Amino acid sequence: MTAKILGVGSSMRDNSFSTATLKIGLDMAKKLGIETRLLDLHKTQIPMFYSQKVETDEIKQVKEAVKWADAFILATPDYHGSMSGGMKNFLDYFWSEFAGKLFGYICASHEKGLTAMDQMRTAVRQCYGWSMPYGVSINGEEDFENGKIQNPQLQARLNMLSRDLAIYGELIKNQFVKDLKSSASDTFAMQFRK
Numbered sequence: 155m156t157a158k159i160l161g162v163g164s165s166m167r168d169n170s171f172s173t174a175t176l177k178i179g180l181d182m183a184k185k186l187g188i189e190t191r192l193l194d195l196h197k198t199q200i201p202m203f204y205s206q207k208v209e210t211d212e213i214k215q216v217k218e219a220v221k222w223a224d225a226f227i228l229a230t231p232d233y234h235g236s237m238s239g240g241m242k243n244f245l246d247y248f249w250s251e252f253a254g255k256l257f258g259y260i261c262a263s264h265e266k267g268l269t270a271m272d273q274m275r276t277a278v279r280q281c282y283g284w285s286m287p288y289g290v291s292i293n294g295e296e297d298f299e300n301g302k303i304q305n306p307q308l309q310a311r312l313n314m315l316s317r318d319l320a321i322y323g324e325l326i327k328n329q330f331v332k333d334l335k336s337s338a339s340d341t342f343a344m345q346f347r348k
Contacts, residue, residue, distance in 0.1 A: 157323035159183050160223035163194045164230045164241035171294030172262035176229035182316040195240040203246040225256040225323030232263030232270045245277045252283035254330025256323040258315045259289035266291045
């Protein structure tokens with residue numbers, strides 16, 4: 155498998171459960187031989203979209219990571235039924251860079267985080283990305299103990315997400331690249347040809 159996965163953590167808290175889960179998921183993908191990177195928006199803070207007239211070093215760094223990735227795991231806390239402001243700001247920066255790429259979702263929530271994950275899916279769809287049909291919901295106080303996942307069901311689901319992102323991410327990326335190179339006019343990718 156050759157898909158490259160970028161994990162994006164968007165919690166601004168130290169010791170965030172969503173970012174901790176993301177790191178574990180990326181480690182699982184590495185064990186499958188997948189190349190991974192972590193973009194922690196707590197450490198790499200990008201300015202609000204359209205607030206800067208010039209690209210900052212942080213924006214350039216994030217753009218490079220997004221272009222590098224074939225698939226993404228987006229991780230957010232559930233804030234009043236929505237994704238974090240950091241995640242929304244990250245998603246605002248890109249659209250064509252997400253085309254032909256696959257996304258998976260992690261949400262730390264006491265209420266499963268379904269609304270927050272749906273909002274991330276909606277934003278990704280508007281940016282021409284593909285989404286896994288399921289996500290991983292965590293409740294930090296119940297699922298973690300001493301910084302490690304104690305819930306075997308969560309462990310299995312996170313492993314499934316890492317594996318599926320690697321396999322289906324590679325398939326979608328390869329077909330998208332093939333469609334970009336073809337002269338066919340009946341493909342979604344044709345609008346991204348240069």
